[in-house]
Amino acid sequence: xxxxxxxxxxxxxxxxxxxxxSRWLPGGxxxxxxxxxxxxxxxDSKLGSFSINCKTGxxxxxxxxxxxxxxxxxxxxxxxxxxxxxxxxxxxxMGFLTVEKRDPAKRATSAPKKAGNTVAPPKTxxxxxxxxxxxPADAPPPPAAHSKHGKPSMCWAYHNEAGQVLCWVYRFExxxxxxxxxxxxxxxxxxxxxxxxxxxxxxxxxxxxxxxKLTANAIAPVVVCEGEKAADxxxxxxxxxxxxxxxxxxxxxxx
Numbered sequence: 578x579x580x581x582x583x584x585x586x587x588x589x590x591x592x593x594x595x596x597x598x599s600r601w602l603p604g605g606x607x608x609x610x611x612x613x614x615x616x617x618x619x620x621d622s623k624l625g626s627f628s629i630n631c632k633t634g635x636x637x638x639x640x641x642x643x644x645x646x647x648x649x650x651x652x653x654x655x656x657x658x659x660x661x662x663x664x665x666x667x668x669x670x671m672g673f674l675t676v677e678k679r680d681p682a683k684r685a686t687s688a689p690k691k692a693g694n695t696v697a698p699p700k701t702x703x704x705x706x707x708x709x710x711x712x713p714a715d716a717p718p719p720p721a722a723h724s725k726h727g728k729p730s731m732c733w734a735y736h737n738e739a740g741q742v743l744c745w746v747y748r749f750e751x752x753x754x755x756x757x758x759x760x761x762x763x764x765x766x767x768x769x770x771x772x773x774x775x776x777x778x779x780x781x782x783x784x785x786x787x788x789x790k791l792t793a794n795a796i797a798p799v800v801v802c803e804g805e806k807a808a809d810x811x812x813x814x815x816x817x818x819x820x821x822x823x824x825x826x827x828x829x830x831x832x
Contacts (some may be wrong), residue, residue: 583660585768586664587648588704590634591634592776596670596724600670601652602629607631611630613625613627613629614629616641618655618657621640634647636651705768706777709767710779711741711743712743713765719745720774723749723776726749726761729748730748730749731747733746733786733805735786735824737784738788744778744784745763748760748806762777762824764779779824785823786821787808788821791821798815798819799820800815802822803822804822
């Protein structure tokens with residue numbers, strides 16, 4: 578994995594830092610923005626000297642002066658491997674099996690994108706991932722699981738008017754009492770010349786669920802539901818209607 582890929586994995590890892598720390602440094606404790614854990618690379622019995630900043634990924638062991646600036650270097654340190662291999666292991670863990678450099682020849686011969694298919698990122702020092710709409714036909718399949726929430730209990734695809742996939746929504750069940758079920762959007766994104774599936778939503782305006790069926794059945798009755806599961810159930814009760822919902826449900830009807 579080259580330096581550009583390592584940089585992208587490092588930036589993406591911050592969004593999954595809780596799952597990453599639970600995987601490589603289980604049993605630690607959160608203190609403000611710092612996660613303190615036992616250092617498994619040496620004889621260590623007390624929390625306090627080995628700390629990771631959950632905002633930046635920077636880490637340090639004050640007992641040995643070992644330190645690094647991101648989660649890739651942390652995994653490399655813990656597993657005694659090189660940065661490239663550590664980035665590959667992190668990418669696999671996060672479901673970034675699809676991180677790849679786009680083929681310039683394919684980009685030159687592919688059909689031009691319509692205006693508005695991608696949003697030009699603002700100038701910033703941080704990588705900005707933009708949705709590729711619709712998802713290309715040759716895109717790899719989306720990841721089967723989330724690094725923190727595991728495998729989804731249900732999945733729904735959102736389509737454009739032509740029936741092409743725009744994004745997915747995954748539902749994850751709570752793992753313990755007091756937790757709530759999670760609904761996470763999954764979008765195929767591009768940053769510079771890298772593409773991958775990412776756990777992020779779409780910019781406004783967002784598509785309606787079953788937009789392709791709404792377009793194909795302009796005179797059919799429309800049933801608006803709260804959530805994809807309810808829309809699927811309503812479709813069984815009202816087969817002559819188009820049952821839909823908003824991406825992010827009742828939280829975003831205006832978007």
